[in-house]
Amino acid sequence: MRPILVILASATLAFSGCKPIKDQNSGSGSGSAATKTDPIAKTGSKRLPSKLPPGKNPFNARSRAKKREMFAGAHILIGYKGATRSKATRTKDEAKALAAKIAAQAKKAPKKFAELAKKHSEGPSGKNGGDLGEWPRGRMVPAFDQAVSQLKVGEISDPVESPFGFHVIMRNAVKPLVRINARMILIPFKGSLRAPKDVTRSEEEAKKLAEKVRKMAMKNPKSFEKLVEKYSQGPGKKRGGLLPGWSSRTRHPLFRMFTAELRDLKDNEIAKVVKSPFGFHVLQRLPKPPIFAGAHVLIAYKGAMRANAKITRTKEEAKKLAGEIAKQLKADPKKFEEVAATKSDGPSAAQGGRLGKWPKGRMVPAFDKAIEKMKIGEVSDPVESPFGFHVIQRLDPAKVQ
Numbered sequence: 001m002r003p004i005l006v007i008l009a010s011a012t013l014a015f016s017g018c019k020p021i022k023d024q025n026s027g028s029g030s031g032s033a034a035t036k037t038d039p040i041a042k043t044g045s046k047r048l049p050s051k052l053p054p055g056k057n058p059f060n061a062r063s064r065a066k067k068r069e070m071f072a073g074a075h076i077l078i079g080y081k082g083a084t085r086s087k088a089t090r091t092k093d094e095a096k097a098l099a100a101k102i103a104a105q106a107k108k109a110p111k112k113f114a115e116l117a118k119k120h121s122e123g124p125s126g127k128n129g130g131d132l133g134e135w136p137r138g139r140m141v142p143a144f145d146q147a148v149s150q151l152k153v154g155e156i157s158d159p160v161e162s163p164f165g166f167h168v169i170m171r172n173a174v175k176p177l178v179r180i181n182a183r184m185i186l187i188p189f190k191g192s193l194r195a196p197k198d199v200t201r202s203e204e205e206a207k208k209l210a211e212k213v214r215k216m217a218m219k220n221p222k223s224f225e226k227l228v229e230k231y232s233q234g235p236g237k238k239r240g241g242l243l244p245g246w247s248s249r250t251r252h253p254l255f256r257m258f259t260a261e262l263r264d265l266k267d268n269e270i271a272k273v274v275k276s277p278f279g280f281h282v283l284q285r286l287p288k289p290p291i292f293a294g295a296h297v298l299i300a301y302k303g304a305m306r307a308n309a310k311i312t313r314t315k316e317e318a319k320k321l322a323g324e325i326a327k328q329l330k331a332d333p334k335k336f337e338e339v340a341a342t343k344s345d346g347p348s349a350a351q352g353g354r355l356g357k358w359p360k361g362r363m364v365p366a367f368d369k370a371i372e373k374m375k376i377g378e379v380s381d382p383v384e385s386p387f388g389f390h391v392i393q394r395l396d397p398a399k400v401q
Helices: 007-016 061-067 092-108 110-120 124-128 142-149 203-219 221-231 253-262 315-331 333-343 347-351 365-372
Strands: 070-078 131-136 160-162 165-171 179-187 274-276 279-286 291-299 354-359 383-385 388-395
Touching: 070 092, 070 110, 070 124, 070 142, 092 110, 092 165, 110 124, 124 131, 142 160, 142 165, 179 203, 179 221, 179 253, 203 221, 203 279, 221 279, 253 274, 253 279, 291 315, 291 333, 291 347, 291 365, 315 333, 315 388, 333 347, 347 354, 365 383, 365 388
Parallel strands: none
Antiparallel strands: 070 131, 070 165, 160 165, 179 279, 274 279, 291 354, 291 388, 383 388
């Protein structure tokens, strides 16, 4: 992991056990929620290296969308005794009859599909109205994919049999792939997942507070950061509640919930309150952040975050050395890569200090704040962060791979 990447990402993705962002090309993951939420998705597929060239990686959302037809839909699963992963005690014939009855009800009142799914579905997606999000052809078991492919958008199927039971399926429209950026205020309650020990409010009190905060944010969207500082008890509070950006086809269950409320909003609008196992979330859709590109020379010191055990210099010595290097590189910026390769204590030294490109908010605040004020090609004075002192050169994102 590059040392200056935001620790916020790790904390946020940890909500559901996901791994933290590892480098400037990582993301929160893209694709369908189906593999995370329902057993009908195929399992056991091998992960490929993340550094495959663009267009070669089937886990890349843009590449995958071009190569395979995308589906979207929801389902109601009726299991039976002996079906894969089913805890039901009904017979197969009873399950088929019940699925047929539900299909008939859903066809008469399609708008009540989600309600029926919450009431009857035995799949993990039932609590979300049966919603499976979007997925590429081939991800679901064959019978399911074949049935969806034969439906029109909005149409509801007769019972479809799979090893998991009988499915009543509604096909939904596939929406364009978009990148979502947002801020969050988290209001936890006593008993919510990972709630701070000093939280004593009840679930109902937390909900009322979240609605109150949402109303204040809607009245003055520009005040959202201040509201984060005052009310939020979630990760990223020190960064104004900023979340790492994610794809609208993410598989991350928490970000899927956020996507449902955020994707159709305009920039800076406030979403409806979202409840999760962690509490109540107040969310603000943000505009696409600016993209930065740059390189740095990191001068660490003993005691700095993630400093190599072999580093013995003091903080004062590190600051002085960083100042000398900054002066040298300002006089001759063309030597930046050479100096970074021999002097930097960061992992990027092997690449001449180059960090690639990244959206605003991914680096630690001091780093982003410094580079935002710089001109392309300019070299900074030493910038302090928990990792040491950085001498930064801003580069043109259009010229960085």
